[in-house]
Amino acid sequence: MSSSTDAALRRQGPGGLGGPQGTAPQRGALLHQRRTRLLGLLLLLVLVVVAATLSIAVGSRGIGPGAVWQALTDPGVPTEETVIVRELRVPRTALGLVVGLSLGVAGALAQGHTRNPLGDPGLLGVTAGASLGVVLAIHLLGIGTPAGYVWFAFAGALLGTVLVFALGSAGRGGASPVTLALAGAALSALFYALVRAILVSDTDSLDAFRFWVVGALAGRGADIAWQVAPFIVVGLLLALVNAPALDLLGLGEDVARGLGQRVWPARLVGLAAVTLLCGAATAACGPIAFVGLIVPHVVRAFTGPAHRWLVPCSGLLGAALLLLADVIGRVVVRPGELQVGIVLALIGAPFFIALIRRRRLAST
Amino acid sequence: MTQLGARPAAGTRVHQPGETAVRVGPVSGRVRWRQVVVALAAAVAVVLLGAVSLGRGDFPIGLADVLRTLVGLGEDTQEFIVLQLRAPRIVVGALVGLALGVAGALFQTSARNPLASPDVLGITQGASAGAVAAIVLGGTAGGGSVLGGIGVPLAALLGALVTGLLLLLLAWRRGIDGYRMVLIGIALWAVGAALVDWLLTRAEIHDAASAYVWITGSLNARTWAEAVPLLVALAVLLPAALATSRTLAVVQFGDDTARGLGVRLVPTQALVVLVAVALTAAAVAAAGPISYVALVVPQVAIRLTRGPRPPLLASGLLGAALVVGADLLTRTVLPQALPVGVLTAAVGAPFLLWLLVRGRRRSTL
Numbered sequence A: 001m002s003s004s005t006d007a008a009l010r011r012q013g014p015g016g017l018g019g020p021q022g023t024a025p026q027r028g029a030l031l032h033q034r035r036t037r038l039l040g041l042l043l044l045l046v047l048v049v050v051a052a053t054l055s056i057a058v059g060s061r062g063i064g065p066g067a068v069w070q071a072l073t074d075p076g077v078p079t080e081e082t083v084i085v086r087e088l089r090v091p092r093t094a095l096g097l098v099v100g101l102s103l104g105v106a107g108a109l110a111q112g113h114t115r116n117p118l119g120d121p122g123l124l125g126v127t128a129g130a131s132l133g134v135v136l137a138i139h140l141l142g143i144g145t146p147a148g149y150v151w152f153a154f155a156g157a158l159l160g161t162v163l164v165f166a167l168g169s170a171g172r173g174g175a176s177p178v179t180l181a182l183a184g185a186a187l188s189a190l191f192y193a194l195v196r197a198i199l200v201s202d203t204d205s206l207d208a209f210r211f212w213v214v215g216a217l218a219g220r221g222a223d224i225a226w227q228v229a230p231f232i233v234v235g236l237l238l239a240l241v242n243a244p245a246l247d248l249l250g251l252g253e254d255v256a257r258g259l260g261q262r263v264w265p266a267r268l269v270g271l272a273a274v275t276l277l278c279g280a281a282t283a284a285c286g287p288i289a290f291v292g293l294i295v296p297h298v299v300r301a302f303t304g305p306a307h308r309w310l311v312p313c314s315g316l317l318g319a320a321l322l323l324l325a326d327v328i329g330r331v332v333v334r335p336g337e338l339q340v341g342i343v344l345a346l347i348g349a350p351f352f353i354a355l356i357r358r359r360r361l362a363s364t
Numbered sequence B: 001m002t003q004l005g006a007r008p009a010a011g012t013r014v015h016q017p018g019e020t021a022v023r024v025g026p027v028s029g030r031v032r033w034r035q036v037v038v039a040l041a042a043a044v045a046v047v048l049l050g051a052v053s054l055g056r057g058d059f060p061i062g063l064a065d066v067l068r069t070l071v072g073l074g075e076d077t078q079e080f081i082v083l084q085l086r087a088p089r090i091v092v093g094a095l096v097g098l099a100l101g102v103a104g105a106l107f108q109t110s111a112r113n114p115l116a117s118p119d120v121l122g123i124t125q126g127a128s129a130g131a132v133a134a135i136v137l138g139g140t141a142g143g144g145s146v147l148g149g150i151g152v153p154l155a156a157l158l159g160a161l162v163t164g165l166l167l168l169l170l171a172w173r174r175g176i177d178g179y180r181m182v183l184i185g186i187a188l189w190a191v192g193a194a195l196v197d198w199l200l201t202r203a204e205i206h207d208a209a210s211a212y213v214w215i216t217g218s219l220n221a222r223t224w225a226e227a228v229p230l231l232v233a234l235a236v237l238l239p240a241a242l243a244t245s246r247t248l249a250v251v252q253f254g255d256d257t258a259r260g261l262g263v264r265l266v267p268t269q270a271l272v273v274l275v276a277v278a279l280t281a282a283a284v285a286a287a288g289p290i291s292y293v294a295l296v297v298p299q300v301a302i303r304l305t306r307g308p309r310p311p312l313l314a315s316g317l318l319g320a321a322l323v324v325g326a327d328l329l330t331r332t333v334l335p336q337a338l339p340v341g342v343l344t345a346a347v348g349a350p351f352l353l354w355l356l357v358r359g360r361r362r363s364t365l
Helices: A005-012 A024-057 A065-073 A080-114 A126-141 A146-168 A177-201 A203-212 A222-249 A253-258 A263-285 A291-303 A307-332 A340-358 B033-055 B063-070 B076-111 B123-138 B146-150 B152-171 B178-202 B205-216 B224-243 B245-251 B255-260 B265-287 B293-305 B312-332 B340-358
Strands: B019-024 B027-032
Touching: A024 A065, A024 A080, A024 A291, A024 A307, A065 A080, A080 A222, A080 A263, A080 A291, A080 A307, A126 A146, A126 A177, A126 A203, A126 A263, A146 A177, A146 A222, A146 A263, A146 B340, A177 A203, A177 B205, A177 B293, A177 B340, A203 B178, A203 B205, A222 A253, A222 A263, A222 A307, A253 A263, A291 A307, A291 A340, A307 A340, A340 B178, B027 B033, B033 B063, B033 B076, B033 B293, B033 B312, B063 B076, B076 B178, B076 B224, B076 B245, B076 B265, B076 B293, B076 B312, B123 B152, B123 B178, B123 B205, B123 B265, B152 B178, B152 B265, B178 B205, B224 B245, B224 B265, B224 B312, B245 B255, B245 B265, B255 B265, B293 B312, B293 B340, B312 B340
Parallel strands: none
Antiparallel strands: B019 B027
């Protein structure tokens, strides 16, 4: 079976699966689509490399490519520039890379599982749960550094998603896109109510929380990246395993079951991946909206709906987008910085709106 | 709700459970009993909660004294407390709840999406951005700003209206597609949220704290100066909203069906969205973005009335009951007075969750 099962299904119907029986023009179309996808994948890889390079070279102190190369390869005497590159820029870039990757992949999975292009992980209780965890850590335990928040944010994110999916699928008939979205909204409301109850009465907590909630890559050392890395690796593996099943689930649960897909295991794996990826990303950087929502919409333009392409490509575009936004945030208000979450919203929103207006929405 | 099709002969019962066809002179229509009962119960709840609320607070006043004061026979102190301190607060609360409930129902019906509410579509975020800018830039941090000069309620009103108009313009392409509107609304929400978060990091912490109370939604220290404009706005907007009710009943079947049934879709949608935006803006300017009333209440109303879509009046009255009740709770039960927005979310959300868990799955709106 070819890697573009869904395209085959669409063009040839179930009887024509397997490629060789297809007529010449059909095969030509398939080849063309595969070429577009490969080209897109290649472009994305280049984009990620460019973004990472910029992220290492650009900052309140510009460092030339020669000095960057020297800092990365030459273990000799540390100069000021090599220290900046090794101690600050490289960890920050690495963190941006894994966080962007996770958010993009989680967005593609969440949209696939809720069958809703609005299935942003933020709507599924992750952000609200993480916020509650962080606020409790600040308010009750007096923790005040991003490295200290990580585990609380992660625990909160896990709790949030698990509760949303438990409640969203508890009603008769199980989880549907509508009940999941509503459960996510209701539970987020509840969590934010607690967050606000604490913050309104405790100014010190607000003072710490307001710098976490904007979502930033700055001030996070390599240790944070290492703390969340195992979760992200497991999450990415689960996501890759889960992606093919999503193509079948996208046809509706009954059809998927009829085609031999075991529905509940696939759902569980997918939800575990979303939870791990999104929870880890939020724990590391604070809530970063928009990457998970916007990236799959862009990627779908050249991959089509096939998740085995959509999921990895979304990850790559997410990483590139996050790094580029971070670079822009360092440049626009020099010598200060605009946090990456804010840059993403301000750049991402107009782009997203243009995308929505241009495309014919084949929804509902 | 009037008949859409051929008029039934006098006295004919439409065979729908819970409905009765009524004809009075030349006017005929259907009465949906569940809607009527829910709306009446909510109205009674608003009145009861309001009456109890008038007597509660740091200076408790018995119900009899409250009633005596209301008809003008009370002592001076009691009259001041009841009529000048508590009554405006409760009236503002009820009106804000009414406006948000109706606005939420309008948005959810016209977009055919349960997530379409002023909270999700960015309109309250726009208001928050305006208000926070006014507080932060007009406060100790900046000064000399235009926004700082016009005052918080006006800045919030402007923020909400600008965001609402942007939503309408950007979602407009030969009419409004509900789905497109929700997606664009989420983008606007993100911009508003980013602005609010960014302004909060730039602010002095005192300004940030007062801005945070404002964006939670509070009824503290509301006077008749807030209640009267809100009352005027609702007197215009509420009839307009109810007038669209019949058309909305058709719109829910989908654009093509609605057109086929003779609805002039484009003007209807524009009117519905504008009315909903204006209702939200008026409510937010008076009390801040009291969270999740507009999102949760219509969904609760739909499940209580078991109708096909959020009923407008019942949603509004339930919203009023929720806000007045939450305000009563903040002032009596809780150890410290929290802004009412904390409570509306904390009370409304579990109720919606309970309905979700208990209820039959509805894949319709």
